[in-house]
Amino acid sequence: MNRYDMYRQFLAWTAPWDMIVVGGGATGVGVALDGAARGYRMLLLEQSDFGKGTSSRSTKLIHGGVRYLERGNISLVMEALKERGLLARNAPRLVRNLAFVVPNYDWWEAPFYGLGLKLYDLLAGKYGFGHSRLLSCEETLARLPTLKTEGLRGGIIYYDGQFDDARLLIQLAATAAAQGAVLLNYARVTGLMKSADDLIDGVCFQDIETGEEYTARARVVINAAGPFSDALRREADPSAEPMIAPSQGIHLVFDRSFLPGDSAILVPRTRDGRVLFAIPWLRHTVVGTTDTPVLEPVLEPIPTEQEIDFILETASLYLARKPTCADVLSVFAGIRPLVRSAQSGGTATLSRDHTIRIDPSGLVTICGGKWTTYRRMAEDCVDQAAMLARLPERPCRTADLAIDPPHEAATSARLHPDLPYTEAQVIWAAREEMARTVEDVLARRTRALFLNARAALAMAPRVAELLAGELGRDGRWKQEQVAAFRQIARNYLLS
Numbered sequence: 001m002n003r004y005d006m007y008r009q010f011l012a013w014t015a016p017w018d019m020i021v022v023g024g025g026a027t028g029v030g031v032a033l034d035g036a037a038r039g040y041r042m043l044l045l046e047q048s049d050f051g052k053g054t055s056s057r058s059t060k061l062i063h064g065g066v067r068y069l070e071r072g073n074i075s076l077v078m079e080a081l082k083e084r085g086l087l088a089r090n091a092p093r094l095v096r097n098l099a100f101v102v103p104n105y106d107w108w109e110a111p112f113y114g115l116g117l118k119l120y121d122l123l124a125g126k127y128g129f130g131h132s133r134l135l136s137c138e139e140t141l142a143r144l145p146t147l148k149t150e151g152l153r154g155g156i157i158y159y160d161g162q163f164d165d166a167r168l169l170i171q172l173a174a175t176a177a178a179q180g181a182v183l184l185n186y187a188r189v190t191g192l193m194k195s196a197d198d199l200i201d202g203v204c205f206q207d208i209e210t211g212e213e214y215t216a217r218a219r220v221v222i223n224a225a226g227p228f229s230d231a232l233r234r235e236a237d238p239s240a241e242p243m244i245a246p247s248q249g250i251h252l253v254f255d256r257s258f259l260p261g262d263s264a265i266l267v268p269r270t271r272d273g274r275v276l277f278a279i280p281w282l283r284h285t286v287v288g289t290t291d292t293p294v295l296e297p298v299l300e301p302i303p304t305e306q307e308i309d310f311i312l313e314t315a316s317l318y319l320a321r322k323p324t325c326a327d328v329l330s331v332f333a334g335i336r337p338l339v340r341s342a343q344s345g346g347t348a349t350l351s352r353d354h355t356i357r358i359d360p361s362g363l364v365t366i367c368g369g370k371w372t373t374y375r376r377m378a379e380d381c382v383d384q385a386a387m388l389a390r391l392p393e394r395p396c397r398t399a400d401l402a403i404d405p406p407h408e409a410a411t412s413a414r415l416h417p418d419l420p421y422t423e424a425q426v427i428w429a430a431r432e433e434m435a436r437t438v439e440d441v442l443a444r445r446t447r448a449l450f451l452n453a454r455a456a457l458a459m460a461p462r463v464a465e466l467l468a469g470e471l472g473r474d475g476r477w478k479q480e481q482v483a484a485f486r487q488i489a490r491n492y493l494l495s
């Protein structure tokens with residue numbers, strides 16, 4: 001997957017595309033893959049890098065969502081559990097089975113959560129990841145040696161999926177490209193074009209690198225702009241009522257000593273009635289998340305002090321060693337593109353189901369849902385878009401389509417002693433994964449910024465050097481890249 005080649009393919013195709021997808025997160029890339037696998041001509045445009053939005057900022061779980069079970073949303077859980085099973089089969093090197101332990105400190109917790117998790121097992125059916133069971137106090141501590149022992153009665157173990165969100169996204173994009181989709185990053189959609197009968201039939205976009213403007217026509221335009229979906233809908237119709245209720249969630253990242261085993265912790269009820277996860281991820285510990293309504297989505301959301309305090313406080317109720325700000329290696333925030341509801345209270349209670357809306361202008365918007373359900377969302381969206389555009393009917397092929405496995409970079413010099421990333425990975429990212437900036441490499445092709453922001457800062461000059469060599473850039477570009485990365489990395493540091 002190479003940007004130069006993508007532009008060449010874009011320019012060579014002069015007929016209208018079957019579908020143009022706006023947004024290169026899980027939703028948009030999923031749609032591009034689904035459509036391309038059916039044989040439709042698909043063009044995807046992402047204003048920044050693939051996954052720059054919410055899709056690189058998740059809790060990294062491919063899960064049914066035990067907490068939706070408590071709300072009685074059985075169909076959502078069943079659908080997500082099925083998708084979890086399909087993804088594990090189609091991308092075995094990208095999704096791993098992770099054990100979660102719910103620690104019990106009250107007598108009623110073992111029967112209550114134990115029963116709920118048995119139902120979770122049952123709903124997974126043939127897509128199950130392993131059976132839940134009660135753990136004694138000793139077994140709980142053997143799995144979670146850093147857990148607070150005072151009042152501990154035991155635990156319940158259950159199984160779910162874990163992944164590296166930005167990595168899966170790049171592999172999905174590569175798979176979509178192999179199926180014939182054209183995907184451009186740093187291509188911002190700046191306007192929508194309408195036909196004589198006032199229906200949307202194309203987009204104007206700008207190549208952010210060169211400033212050049214382009215137009216592209218399509219039988220149907222799909223809005224997969226996540227938290228930014230309403231802005232695009234307003235392009236089509238300035239009076240469009242908003243459909244997104246953006247909600248921010250943050251995570252704190254610590255070193256592995258806070259969770260040295262292979263199991264994660266699920267705190268089933270925090271003081272604000274949510275769940276909290278502490279999970280081992282890429283040899284670090286990730287703890288989150290929060291649910292804070294926000295007014296205007298931004299691409300680089302900033303964690304609030306209250307969110308940080310909340311996670312530190314909640315984690316210290318369960319961990320023998322209290323984590324402090326000084327222990328935080330990185331903090332990252334993301335914005336959920338939740339669908340508004342007339343009767344809902346806070347964003348925490350909003351449904352995680354997805355919604356497809358077709359506006360009178362013919363713009364198809366797909367939003368909501370979860371990373372876990374991206375494939376099913378894409379299937380529904382392409383079905384509806386194809387019908388709307390009167391394209392020949394073709395069945396979905398992604399239920400058993402293998403996703404390209406990640407490339408194993410040749411061993412070469414490490415970029416930092418605290419992280420496993422190598423110079424060869426930077427070069428591969430530039431040549432084959434459309435990485436264009438230092439941030440693309442350090443935030444999404446590798447996860448350095450999300451794991452250890454200081455280490456990522458130290459790596460930036462060398463990454464700029466390597467990228468400049470690959471992309472034919474000069475010394476000034478290198479300096480600007482490092483400065484831009486420093487600016488962004490500041491938001492990932494607490495002290």
Ligand SMILES: Cc1cc2nc3c(=O)[nH]c(=O)nc-3n(C[C@H](O)[C@H](O)[C@H](O)COP(=O)(O)OP(=O)(O)OC[C@H]3O[C@@H](n4cnc5c(N)ncnc54)[C@H](O)[C@@H]3O)c2cc1C
Nearest residue numbers: 023025026027047053054055058059061189226249371372
């Ligand atoms: C804190 C948090 C934790 C989560 N944890 C999980 C989890 O563990 N498991 C799970 O299944 N789900 C999880 N989710 C949900 C999941 O991450 C999201 O549902 C999913 O990533 C949304 O993807 P998206 O493609 O719709 O949006 P995004 O990833 O935000 O993609 C939208 C893209 O559109 C682009 N765009 C916007 N406007 C334009 C334009 N004009 N031109 C071109 N491009 C444009 C943006 O740049 C962006 O990249 C979590 C979400 C959050 C916030």
